[in-house]
Amino acid sequence: MSQARLMNGNALARQTVEQAGKRAADLTERTGTAPCLATVLVGEDPASVTYVRMKQNGCRKAGITSRHVTLPAATTTEELVGTLEALSADPGVHGILLQHPVGEHIDERAAFEAIAPGKDVDGVTFASFATMSFGLPGFVSCTPGGIMRLLDEYGVDPAGKRAVVVGRSAILGKPVGMLLLARNATVTYCHSRTPDLSAAVREADIVVAAVGRPRLIHGRDIKPGAVVIDAGYNAGNVGDVDFDSAAGRASLITPVPGGVGPMTIATLLEQTVDAAARQLGLPGV
Structure with missing residues (x-):
């Protein structure tokens, strides 16, 4: 299979920050x-x-x-x-x-x-977790929110797909699973007590690695054509996925660095403008 296409978080983050900047300038001018x-x-x-x-x-x-x-x-x-x-x-x-x-x-x-x-x-x-889970107005966890924006940017519709989230932290693993569920994916959470993690990951159309263990997931674990989101960051600029082997089987993959990280910050800035607009009485800005 050909090499996976990179999901460029840097490029999307620049666009997102630019749009947030325009909204912030408008808000500042008006208020x-x-x-x-x-x-x-x-x-x-x-x-x-x-x-x-x-x-x-x-x-x-x-x-x-x-x-x-x-x-x-x-x-x-x-x-x-x-x-x-x-x-x-x-x-x-x-x-x-x-x-x-x-x-x-x-x-x-x-x-x-x-x-x-x-x-x-x-x-x-x-x-925030409750409003996000129920699809109500509020703020999403920034890294999961950034992941969903990346999926949208690259035309990945989670509906009907099997998504495997490796990790269950309160600010990454759990919320990203809820956001995928809200988009009609079938979501499986895996963690340190999951028996045969490789077998679970091999079933995934979308893999989100968010456990904080370097190169835990290898190419042999990736279903051919799957989308791989590496939200891990470990010493030496290494993610939770063994990039080289996974890129040979995935269709899309995020690099580390330059994938999920920039979108986390961009989402934070975007939500700060949202918060200011609401507090200043201009929620549509």
């Missing part, structure tokens, strides 16, 4: 207020610092104001919750991103739930 994203970082983990910087750079490109809050690594759950509640109550902030993971001593779920649903532009709260 005198620019959309504002507050990012919160606990500690100085190098990868997290890099991710936050990338999101701040994206804000600049889209004409979105960025407010950054850095907290010490020793910050307690109560202190973090207080910071997020204060940002939630601040009318000058339209969207809030808590960079995760946070320290193991922090109750991450309690921190997420301190974010007002109307400002949860990263789609991490219970409220």
Whole structure:
């Protein structure tokens, strides 16, 4: 079989950010207020610092104001919750991103739930998961939302297809499965206790790898012609899929980097503009 076609997340992300920028400029002109994203970082983990910087750079490109809050690594759950509640109550902030993971001593779920649903532009709260699952207005988890945009861009209709999601995290695996289900795919979740993972993946028309284990899925596991979405990112710019072997069997595949990652940030920026428009009374902008 011929080599798979690459799903270029960089190109689609540029288009998405450009469109968000135009909407942000229109919103600013009409209201005198620019959309504002507050990012919160606990500690100085190098990868997290890099991710936050990338999101701040994206804000600049889209004409979105960025407010950054850095907290010490020793910050307690109560202190973090207080910071997020204060940002939630601040009318000058339209969207809030808590960079995760946070320290193991922090109750991450309690921190997420301190974010007002109307400002949860990263789609991490219970409220966002519920509205997404029921197809109601709200915010999707950014990486799953970006994945769905990539599928649409490349003409992949999930309806009637068998989708296998490898991973069950609350902000990636579970929500992407719900979004695929809403588009009429038959969804199977696989995880660390799934017997014979390879056999399950071989049945998939769409594979979403989101488990955080480098090269877990090999080409021999891929059904010929399947669409492969690698949402993993591991040390050395390696995804959860063995790219070279999988690309020889898939019809479409996302590279790492340059596939899912850029769309995560683009979706975050797009949803920040959505949040600002709603809060400023111009939801159609």
